[in-house]
Amino acid sequence: MTLRIDTAQRRARLAVRHGLAGPVPPGKTPEDVAADLVALHATDPATVHLSVAARLHRPLVATVEDALYERRTLLRMLGMRRTMFVVPSGFAAVVQAGATRAVAAEQRRLLVKHLTETGVGDAAWLEDVAESTFEALRRRGSATAAQLAADEPRLRSLMVFPQGNQYVTSRVLFLLAADGRIVRGRPVGTWISSQYAWSCLPDWLPEPMADLDPAHARTELARAWLARFGPGTAADLKWWTGWTMTHTRAALRALEAVAVELDGGETGYVLPTDTAPVDDPGPWVALLPGLDPTVMGFQGRQWYLGPHAPAVFDRTGNAGPTIWSDGRIVGGWAQQPTGRIAWELIEEVPASVRKAVTRAASELEGWLGDARVTPRFRAPLERKLADPAGTVVA
Incomplete structure (x- = not known):
């Protein structure tokens, strides 16, 4: 007989596991919040701080910045769906191999296509510029995009398209970040600024990022998502990760995920160890920022939206x-x-x-x-x- 998890139980699970209901546990940290949510959306830099504050009920800008830029227990990186996230540094290798590596391959192919079509260069040209940029950053230790373009003038190359022109600067830096070679460091300005100084990732982290097998990393990424967002449908997981449905189903099989019936007749999945009900946490209210991970965790949102x-x-x-x-x-x-x-x-x-x-x-x-x-x-x-x-x- 198929297990059934209704909407009330899904809401209870989300409230408890996303830290939205009940008292804040003593000593809970921004790193804990990031782990609770698998990853904090960081496309909008303010979201990181507001998402943490919504769970811990106090301003922690300095503490979050300390974790990001001093202790470096949190890492800002490209991840699922070509989106910027902040993740616990120990989980970064899973995101890199499970999601970002595929993003890098697709974006490299697209950039080479654009470079060729606009007559700027080819794959070899891109590789040479990327290596030169990385070495310029290594020499500086930390640099803005403008500083790197001064060191490597080819970053100012202009791709001319019918719909508008684009310098290659941001695209090359995007690829270096997606390859796990460079990282956005402290913002140029306040905590709400979206301009950053770059650093070389090997110099930024105290230990090298592990090079994981992509299939294993996808399984671990799916495990983390199900543990915090489950039950969710295969379509939810596919959308959140940016995977193909083939990779999504393979990860669910590797986890031996349990199929459950959801309200409305959809099939959701939970981990084999997560079939017991969660107690109703009682009444709660939260003001969540734009792009908060709880809001953006599912493709099918009818049950909470x-x-x-x-x-x-x-x-x-x-x-x-x-x-x-x-x-x-x-x-x-x-x-x-x-x-x-x-x-x-x-x-x-x-x-x-x-x-x-x-x-x-x-x-x-x-x-x-x-x-x-x-x-x-x-x-x-x-x-x-x-x-x-x-x-x-x-």
């Missing part, structure tokens, strides 16, 4: 800031120019939830202080609330 995608996602599927209550999205929020956290509910909720949202918004507003955070990808509800003339429910 309902009909609200047009309000809290942009047109390309990037989540804006959301309000959660008991495992579902019930509203959105934004920071206004004055620093005020404006919010609006898009579902009917009890008065107790409204009060909890008010407290959470006040807490977030207090610790953001003078910082002003605008999501990189802006959803319609966030745009409206960020405007002081917009509708505000508080």
